[in-house]
Amino acid sequence: MRERLADLGYQLGWSAVKRLPEPAAVALGRRAADSAWRRRGPRVRQLEANLARVRPDADEAELRALSRAGMRSYLRYWVESFRLPVWSAARIGGALRLEDQHHLTDAIDAGRGVVLALPHLANWDLAGSWLVTELRTPFTTVAERLKPERLFDRFIAYREGLGMEVVAHDGGVAFGKLARRLRAGGVVALVADRDLSASGVPVTFFGETATMPAGPALLAQQTGAALLPVSLWYDETPVMKGRVMAPLPVPEDGTRAERTAALTQALADRFADAIAAHPQDWHMLQRLWTADLDPRPAPRPADRAEERGA
Template structure:
């Protein structure tokens, strides 16, 4: 049964990549909204978890406001998928016009420093669109990490897809990713990591919307070990077809403290930057999994 389910999952994603990218863009967008609305009306585990997470982000929201946010959130999530299926067909011009960033100088100055740059993002809007914009508009290649998915053929699809967009993709598991990322940074390269959820034992506890969550230590450790600049980025959609973003000021490495203390301080600074972007655009935060430690404890009991 597991093998059959894996094959079905892979086939559905393959169908998405093959079919959606051939649709006219307005048709693909409308299809995404329809799928999102159907999923939202079914009130499955993902939708309920999204609403529970949004309740922490917008604590004063009543049931009607949370329902509206989760519906908009599912539409945003499906927009991510519809865009991602179509990204390989985008022209150089379309890619260059797909993203508009506030305070872009924080990124361009960091890249010009030659020290290497770690960009850290939460699950907001479409980080793949931002990545395509970096490779095609700025002409800067970068390295990222992808979680190994099951089935393996689906993981291979994602790697091939992102590599076709100009990204170097490393597997999250296996133990060699950190060393490769560090070498890229020492060479003055760019590393981009989605960094708002970490359930591993090496995750760093942070205060996030008033409660404790765990986020990956990797971005802060890479910056400390290589001297690279650590730059938070938050993204959002508005009514226009152009995705928006904010490049936050680089997170500084504390001058004093142990390595663990520095890592904790820097990861908290990332969490604070992420929280600012998520609070401003909660409907674009695609967090359909448990994140806060209290929620994880509830699942275990």
């Protein structure tokens, strides 16, 4: 029943929200965000616990205000994502201002593969659609398998409809496909601030231990691709902002495991800088730090759906 309800909820979102007039859709998202924030359910409490690590000096009132802004940002993500399939190319092209994109275009022009790695900031689906529409740059990403299967199929169809190539998260099979795309000079985009496996790399993140996926670091090492951290954020305008950071150098010394650990830590440091600058746009409503993960129950179908291809 829970799986069916999750599937129905997302189906209604994709079918109904995109048909509403935009002011009505935005107002609906704002009301839903404020309602969820006032109920102070487990997701909101977890968001505040996460934000407390980002802003350790914030008092309770400041954290509450920050979590409210965070929920509004989170629902803005969903409203935009549900409406993206009906946005025109001109609308998508004008919806993101990306700073320092030369780090990306220089690597592409050189025929070098690129791994774009980003945290759960603002709207990564919009950024991906912008990449395809405005820069004419196709790319490949990974989607976590969801239950029921038809919900997973909806997410695949949604992202493919935006011009992305989507690979199911099937361990070594997915990694091999991504590596082939990179060796051919392609672009791979990965949301990489939360590990979904049992093989994540331990990192220090805002002063505490967390695990993050090894994939970006391993792909950069094995294919020679440029590893580019990316930051996204909202401000008071309808336009989302973003920045492509300089490529992270692959360490020359140490074993592969040591190089992977060092490169993943460098990526975590860039993520921390981006999140600290725009904490209200970090959509991390799940447990992340190791101290929060014991015991760790299996995620519910709706929880997995909210990973959104991370």
